[in-house]
Amino acid sequence: MNLGGKRMNLMERITGMITRPKETIEDISENPYIEEAVLIVGITAVFYAISAYLMQSKIIYDYGDIDVSGLETFKLITTVTPIIMALIGVFVMWVIAAGIVHLISVALGGEGKFIQMLVVYGYAYIPIIISTVVGIILMNFVDPITITISST
Template identity: 25%
Template sequence: MNEIINVLTNPDSFFKKKMTERIHFKIPFFIVILNALLGAISGYIMVKAILSSAAVGVGFASIGAIGGALGGFLGVLIVWPIYTAVFYGLSALFGGEGSFKRSLEFVGYGYIPALLNSIFGLYVINQISASLQATAADPAQMAQMLSNDPLMQVATLVGIIFQLWSANIWIFGLKNARNLNLRGALISVGLPVGLLILYSLISYIGGIA
């Protein structure tokens, strides 16, 4: 628990200490797996609610929901090394030195805020799924309903806040893992994360327009 608190409140000090230790994936992998499991549950609930409301049949809705769960689970696992590869590649432009494995380990710790966001997101999806199942509409109409839903809009803003929190952890994780100055780490993480946040904001503005 102390490790979790330290990485959330003082990531630079936390990762400096970690640099003196061997690479261990146990805790970061556990963090990412928890995120993946929550993503799977959210995917299952959301896809089943959408397909059920579209009256496609119970069997097809169940199969689609399983596919949504699998996609939610694998999506989180796949994004972890992708994020690391992007940060790692960009940091090379600033003379970054250090192993990919160390970077992967430290990026895993940055998923702690995402875990908190996943818990909130699961609550939101649970609240929305009941109303979706009670509404007869095609998937395109469902997508529009979701983007206009005030609770989903709040979830988008909350998600951006947690994304920024994760980015802060990743900046200091990359700074230590790749032996960068703060500016190099900030750009290496801030550029891709900033683009993702910009996309989220555009989607949010489109939903409330």
């Protein structure tokens, strides 16, 4: 049940996913708000994009004797693509994973609507946000690596 019979607000739900997950998930299931889940998944996507950007900055390509004057577009694509994929991929995987879990639940006799599963699964990203922030912090302590690309 939720706190005192009233609906938890967004901050109570966020902290509840860490401190009281069972009660929080029950409250989310009773009152699913897709906007809140989109916000949480969106925050996760932004942190993933930041992480992808930082990872790109930790990789140095050494082209040796290869003429790289025509590779500016390639460099741009290899820098921007992981960031864009991080932003989009989180949302795509959220919907796919929630759909798979919902289908399995229905096949096993579970009840509920897909939107409920989508919202609950969105809230399940809260621990992922925490681990991603920790990863971003730790990534700042990693030395860059050099990848040598040679024509021979």
